[in-house]
Amino acid sequence: MNSKVLDTLEYQKIKDQLLPFLSTDQGRQVVKELLPSSDVNVVAKWLDQSADGATIMRLEGEIPIPKLDDISNIIKRLNIEDASLSGTELAAVTKLLRTTQAIYNFFESLKVNEVELRTLNQLVDRLSLQPEVTQQLVSSIAEDGRILDGASRELRSIRAQITRTQAEIRGIMNHFIKGASAKYLSEPIITIRDDRFVLPIKAEYKQSFGGIIHDQSASGQTLYVEPNNVVEKNNQLRRDKLAERVEERRILAELTELLRPIRNEMKFNGNIIGQLDFINAKAKLAHQTHSTEPALSIDNDVNLRQARHPLIDPQMVVANDIAIGSDYRTIIVTGPNTGGKTIMMKTLGLLQLMGQSGMFIPALEHSQIGIFDDIFADIGDDQSIEASLSTFSSHMDNVINILNQATNHSLILLDELGAGTDPKEGAALAMAIIDRVTEIGSELVATTHYPELKAFAYNRPNTINASMEFDFEKLQPTYRFLIGIPGQSNALSIVEKLGLDKQVVSNARDFTDEDSQDINTMIDELTEQTKKARQEADELKVELADATDLHRDLTTAYEKYQANKEQLAEKAREQANQVVEEAKGKADTIIADLRAKQQQVANSPVKENELMDAKGALNSLEVAPQLKKNKVLRREKAKHDFHEGDEVLVKSYGQPGTLVRKMGNHSWEVQIGILKMKLDESDLEKGSAPKPKKAARPRVARTKSAGTSPTLDLRGQRYEEAMHSLDQYIDAALVSGYPTVTIIHGKGTGALRQGVNDYLSSHPQVKSFGYSAPNAGGDGSTVVKFK
Template structure:
């Protein structure tokens, strides 16, 4: 694909925005080399990877990859016999191997949770964990490259000897610092000169101590002396330190030799981790700009639904529907300048480049992109002073180059086609260029302000007019693209709105050709109809969305009701049968007692058939009880027949409250003392009515610790709106539970969730203070909240 289009459409700015999400050198190298592909299979593979990354970001926040330094320069030295990597270089390799283990474990967890991925798990399976080498490096080198005691028993032994010798030296020298000789010292400290322990002595008392002078102060008044009593100890320390360095050198050589056979594997691991980092960055970028996965059309059918320019703030940009390649292959966008024509065609080209690079696009779901072999663009004032070319000449030079490279699989974007010369000749040239591009079956979107091209586009096969909507009332463009409607000249209408004398306006209209007036009137009417249709469609879409959400909510509530009803039915049936069972048991006891008495008296005071009939009647009570008259079921129904103002018990908190209002999701807003909380109806139980004179005592809510509420809330992996809703409910619950302090875990990530938590806590009057956790307890990944 031609490189000039990357500059014209500002493709490099998209790559700059992605770069902020990368954490590895290898990932940055892959971003630098990223360009769009015209191979369908390659584009699909890239998009599948990005889609996997987006699923991971949505579910878990991100793939856990730390900052990784490129190890390729270190690996080159592995091929040199008897060479040794430094501790720092080994630490970087260790960090790579450890992070790979974390990543593999992370994806194993996703697999255990039955998260379905398209292709990224295949990449993870190619990582060579090298567990034995990883263990050796973890045991031998710390994160800063220092050789650890566990690297060898010899190193551990010599370091213990060094520590003991240093302790002995300090013990001897402390006698000078704390004893009677301390007054002869410049400072009561032990310091080091030339790797030997010394003390600072006033120059005039150097004979008193003896020993070796290693240094003196700038003024010459202080001498740094090694007392003779510790000279031999310092000599021993020096010998041990040399032994330590030699052992460290041996360990580095041994570790390097261990890595040497795995040079290619390590290089491949670094590349794979870089690629995972790149996928992660693409997914996080897509999440940040609310981009979606595009569908790929092998017929180069482009259908962008609510497409947004990714380089404009999402809150300011105007989305547009843009379609080309099926019903028509050329779009001629006419109308005055400053209406958004240039931004619109740049949006089409940039989203196409992004999609063919395996990036999500800033458009609604189900949008289609094509697979073009090249995208050509001639946009903006390309005047070249150095080449002595005017604007017209420069544009014409670009168009000639484009025409020479076109194929039937190319997308061409031309801005202000034919501008910069005589209007009639410019319009004629524009028509000829459009015909030449159409002859090669390329797809074309061209903008122009020449009115002649409106009729030209109407008469041409596979070509359609388009324009940018303009609000004559406010005299401002709306930046909305209208397909099928040519651009309207608003000069006279704008002049009239601005207050130009009406006689001048009428005279101007008289000078205007009648056919042009008719065309403008027709376009004005068509524009208004199109605008009204768009507004109606947007309103209907909102109504449909609301209706869909309501239907989903009602279905969820109905399912919940059905489940609750069945549980209540089963409970009531069980309790009813229990009552009957107890009654039958009691009846059996009575009958047995009657038999006993009958045997004792010897007379049949009670007839046997009467006893059998009575027992049969009791047994019949247990078979299919009449639940409509069952008092247990009726009592359960009454407990859950809620109305506004009812006194209820909130079971999970063990607190009394009053029903305030029923919410759309079926929950109830409950007033418990000074707190109002949303409670699920299954967590409520209706209480018996309370006499009016006693009701005033029911407003008190005693704050007790509830075993149902955790002192920690974990918001990681949740969407921003859901997290803020959960946080609000949780703070109410924690206050009610009586917790003085709680912890909110929000993770680090991009910081959006952390900032949202801080903003909420800042505005909550019940929060006394808050701050990040200690570094060893999560740092700025969690916040400690203290209540007033």
């Protein structure tokens, strides 16, 4: 990617937005070296990493990475033979190794919790864990670089001896502070000079006190004296401290040698942690800016949905849909200045750079970017004083370089193409440049003032006009991008709104070309139609969201109902089976008892009362008492207790009928309207007695039936047949409880459509009706709403 476009589109400012979210020097280095890639596999891998970072941020907060210093200089020192690291350097290495282990453990916990990641697990698996080395460093070096007592037994012993010696010295010197010698002290404290414990003695008492003088105050009034009876103790303390330093140097050398064989692994770990820190930062920035993952198009079909410029205040920026590559490869944006043309073009270019850098883009989900081998931009005033070039010359110099370098996989952004010279020559030059870009095969977005380019764009294949919307009522741009509509000149309309004499404005219009006026009128109408369509689309979007929510709630409620219904039915079956089993067991017991009694000898006949008791016991098992009292079972039984003349509901058709006669064990002849049909009892449900008909159709409960479709297709039927079908269908739909149905009549000659309209106009239960939406059939179908 050429460096000029990075400067023109302010790519560095995007990288600067990542810096506050970084924790490591390695991560900052990754951002410093970051550049967009034209390799689709690399970009896809980077975006997968960003998606993993976003997933982790959503579920766990972020990858646990503390502040880490760059250890590259430490690695260089390890490459020098016999060089030893300091405690501070070892502390930095210890922190890196501990962080490596912590990150590995973190990702292992994600695996246990079955968190789905695309690629980061493979990256983390490449970390080189050094548990033994890490443990030894942790037990030897403190976070501030101090060597801990646990580094070696010898060091622990030496430091214990130092502590005892210091305690003995302080004990002796405390006698001077609290005893008779206290009068010689300038203040009652013990201090240190030249690593030896001393007392502050008044200068006039130096002969009386005795001892070795090590220092004096600036005024000379105080001498720092080592008493004679602690000299040997101080000597012992010095020897112990020298031994401590020797042991510490030995420990540092030993730990350094421990790290030397794994120096390359540590450097590699640092690089991976830097990558993870960078991925963390991308996820945080995406969350802050409400950015989403773009899809990739190897054909460079760009489709940005409600894209926002990432460097403009989110409260002020206007989002726009920007598409290029699929239906057209060249966009000519016309219209006046201050309308946002340049910002729109920069938004396209900058979001491409972000996406090709593996970053999420500030646009709605399902946006798509291309993989361009290079992006070229000539935007802004490039007047060069040093090269003695005018604005026009400088722009042309840039355009020449672009045309020499661009390929059929490039994206070119040209602002104010052909400006800065004679309008006719400038317009001709702009057309020729656009044709040249078309020959190369690059995708192009160009802005211009020249009206000639409007017709030029209209007549060229794979080329489309575009403009930025302008609010004439408020006399200000809306910054909305209008694809397919060329820009119009606003000068005369603006000055008229501002109050310029109407005669002057009229004279000015007379001077303008009549074709230009017609074009401006056409553009004004197109702009108004587009604005209206956008408003309707926004309203439909809200209605669709509400309908989707309602459908989801109804589906959930229906699923719960179905689940509960099955559970209740299963429970009822289990209870019934249990009752039957119990009754069968009791009956078997009674029968066995009777048989046993019948086998008794003749001189011991069964008594009459015993037979009566057994018969009563059997009769009591005929219907279980709890089932006799069960209201649900009684109600279900009543629904299927059929007799000739009963009113029934035919479930498969959702229609009422009358039982004519029984035609078998489980079949009936049923009268449905003018039809007689043979139906199985399982398809029938006993209904209420017929009610006297009224002039108006009674309102019915809106309970949908599975037997009637919410759509009636009349296409292919004759007029009389269609009207009869329509009449029967409306009755069935009302019985089925549909609040709304759709009648498909087609367009054809319009006779069938008119007949449907006439019938619906006269029906007392029809609340309203109208043609379907354009994307749902238009005037080929009619949507009916019932009262």
